[in-house]
Amino acid sequence: MQDETTRTDDPDAPIPYMARTRAYYLALGYDTPYVWARHDDVPFTPLMQPLAQSRVALVTTAAPYQPDKGPQGPGAPYNAAAKFYTVYSGDTAVDPDLRIAHVGIDRRHTSMEDSGTWFPLPLLRAAAAAGRLRLAPRFHGFPTNRSQRQTVDVDAPELFERCFADRVDAAVLVANCPVCHQSLSLAARLLEENGIPTVVMGCARDIVEHCGVPRFVFSDFPLGNAAGKPHDPESQRLTLDLALDLLASATGPRTTVVSPLRWSDDPTWKRDYANPALLSPAELARLRAEAEAARLAARDIRIAETTR
Numbered sequence: 187m188q189d190e191t192t193r194t195d196d197p198d199a200p201i202p203y204m205a206r207t208r209a210y211y212l213a214l215g216y217d218t219p220y221v222w223a224r225h226d227d228v229p230f231t232p233l234m235q236p237l238a239q240s241r242v243a244l245v246t247t248a249a250p251y252q253p254d255k256g257p258q259g260p261g262a263p264y265n266a267a268a269k270f271y272t273v274y275s276g277d278t279a280v281d282p283d284l285r286i287a288h289v290g291i292d293r294r295h296t297s298m299e300d301s302g303t304w305f306p307l308p309l310l311r312a313a314a315a316a317g318r319l320r321l322a323p324r325f326h327g328f329p330t331n332r333s334q335r336q337t338v339d340v341d342a343p344e345l346f347e348r349c350f351a352d353r354v355d356a357a358v359l360v361a362n363c364p365v366c367h368q369s370l371s372l373a374a375r376l377l378e379e380n381g382i383p384t385v386v387m388g389c390a391r392d393i394v395e396h397c398g399v400p401r402f403v404f405s406d407f408p409l410g411n412a413a414g415k416p417h418d419p420e421s422q423r424l425t426l427d428l429a430l431d432l433l434a435s436a437t438g439p440r441t442t443v444v445s446p447l448r449w450s451d452d453p454t455w456k457r458d459y460a461n462p463a464l465l466s467p468a469e470l471a472r473l474r475a476e477a478e479a480a481r482l483a484a485r486d487i488r489i490a491e492t493t494r
Contacts, residue, residue, distance in 0.1 A: 197453035200406055203364050203390045206460050213462035214474040223334050223368050225398040228439035229378040233356060237434045240355035242314075243322040245345065245373065247330050247366040248284035248305050250274070258287040260299040266480035271488045273344045274327040278307060289330055289363035291410030295455045300416035304362055309413075309426050319430065322352045328359070328373055330366045337369050342376040349382055356433050358426075360412050361388035371397035385429045387412045391442070401436045403429045405445040408455060414447075421447055 208219045233240060251258055255267040268288035276282050284305050286298055302308065307325060314321035326348055331337050349357060359374055361367040367390040374384040378400050385401040388394050389409050394402050405412060405425055414422030425445060432443050449455065458464065465473070 200391045201456045202392055204392050207364055210460040210462050213470055214477060223372060223397045228398040228400060229375055230400045230439040231378045231381050231383045233383045233434050237319050238317055241320040241322050241353055243349050243354040243357045244307055244310055244325040245328050245357055245359040246305050247328055247362050248286050249288045251283040251285050258285045260297045262287040266483040269487050271329045273341055275324040275348055278321050278323060278325050286362050286410055289366055291362055292408030292459045294458050295408040296410050302422045303411040303413050303416045306413040306426050322354050324352055330369050332365055337372045342373045345373055346377055346380050354382055356383045358429055359384060359386045362410050364390055364393055367393040368397055371399045374399045383433055385433050387429050400439045401432045402442045403432060404442055407449045
């Protein structure tokens with residue numbers, strides 16, 4: 187019998203990432219399940235002027251490419267050495283080399299070849315050139331931290347300060363891994379509490395809605411594709427259009443728009459991500475060793491970055 191973590195009989199049912207992740211780490215031998223952020227009350231700030239007059243910031247969990255930190259390109263394995271633990275910013279007038287090898291995305295069904303699936307800066311620049319919005323001078327990189335206290339007390343306030351300095355009127359936040367979805371949801375909540383309307387773009391519906399955000403565009407795609415399908419400019423434009431339209435049209439919190447696009451006519455891709463039922467004891471042991479090595483590497487990077 188299939189349980190909620192493995193079932194694929196309903197092609198329209200999203201992957202239950204919280205349950206799937208819990209089962210995966212229990213199978214690896216971690217006995218204390220992670221407690222995901224949950225809020226009943228959700229802040230909401232309406233867009234105060236037309237979108238065309240609004241300065242919009244882009245927030246990403248992608249990391250700047252670091253050539254000395256190992257594989258980070260298309261097809262790269264999970265690479266904890268490439269993580270970052272403090273907010274960073276970049277110039278929206280140029281295209282940076284940002285990658286997502288440092289987070290837990292779906293590597294079986296997507297290859298990390300097209301940054302347009304996780305970082306829609308070129309499309310936002312085009313939208314600004316067409317007069318649809320005003321683009322903020324900087325984009326911001328937001329760390330993916332399992333510590334909700336660090337995210338809420340340190341990272342999200344720093345993000346707000348940077349957005350405030352740029353006189354931002356709204357923000358688009360694009361998530362990648364499961365924890366990315368939680369981190370950006372928490373960031374969106376703080377921005378809204380401080381008067382900046384937000385929209386989260388993501389692929390993990392349960393995590394975002396469990397946390398509680400004002401606006402959410404859900405794409406039922408493998409993790410790492412919150413901004414559209416790879417090598418499919420039309421899907422990327424449609425996905426960004428949904429987010430920008432939602433910024434202007436939402437009238438209250440917890441407004442979710444579901445993209446009409448399908449990843450594939452075959453829904454069995456949803457079965458594969460972090461599914462312990464498909465892993466042998468030898469594979470689980472190998473993955474446990476990799477998880478411990480990644481945990482220690484990430485700890486060292488976090489300590490180094492936060493004690494500078």
